[in-house]
Amino acid sequence: MNTAFPVNPETTRLKTKQTKGLRHYMQIPYTVELRSDTGLFNAKLGVWLFLASEVMLFGALFSSYVLLRVGADHWPHGWEELNIPLATLNTVVLISSSVTMVMSWASLKMGSFKKYKMYMGLTILCALIFLVVKGFEYGHKFEIGHYPSHDTFLAIYFTLTGLHGLHVIGGIVLNSYLWGPGSRMWNSQPERFTNRVEVAGLYWHFVDLVWIFLFPVLYLL
């Protein structure tokens, strides 16, 4: 067990409580305590299983990309069609947000809620910058009439970056909750909150990881 936080056995043990009226609620087990068989808290295994399914989702689209590209008579180079400087900027922004995300978790581990708020705030800010830059890229494409229907390259470009963009939006929603109202949990169950931030981080790093592959595949090749 972590010694950085006082452990309240009341909150870490699985138990049923009777509340007002007929409502019963059961506390979610193993949010802090490690299961003896898996050696993990449940949310971590859950998120990793979710990420495994995400690998297959993006994998299916990557494999479609390969099929479309190899089968095409002509395939434009990314640098002819797309804005490399903007995408490079976005790569730097997303990598930075991954660092601030892991720093926000490390801050909680070191007991500094103030630093957590700062780093998590920066993570959300970076994610918003990423979306704004992506918005400019999309906007320019639409201005010159380059819609997904324009050619196969743009169809797969919009599909892959669009799905990735949705993941960025999902991350913003999740991280904003953990930055705002969700952060109240720090006062009552600090370890559980730290674990929440850790698994939110796993998701966020995955979104960064997908971009690390999307960037060269779509823009640089």
Place this chain on the structure above:
Amino acid sequence: MSETHAEDIKKHVRTYIMVFVALLALTIVTVTVSTLHLSTFAAVTVALIIAAIKGSLVASYFMHLISEKKLIYAVLVLTVVFFVGLMFLPVSAFSDKITMP
């Protein structure tokens, strides 16, 4: 990672900064290489190797895979097997080309 103490975390933070610098450097390298306009085969090989290194850095250090429990590795090994299968589909499709008479 829940067994780590504040002192260990401070060491981790230094690692995170180093990984950050490495990721930025590799981004510059991959963009620079792309301006050389190598042959498609060489360009794809170099770009994917650099992306794989960057991806491994993120997974190993930011996602803490360097020191994770066995069950997570087992899940990921299974995922890799299926992912490789998925990537093999386009390859098998092209080895079975329909030839026009």
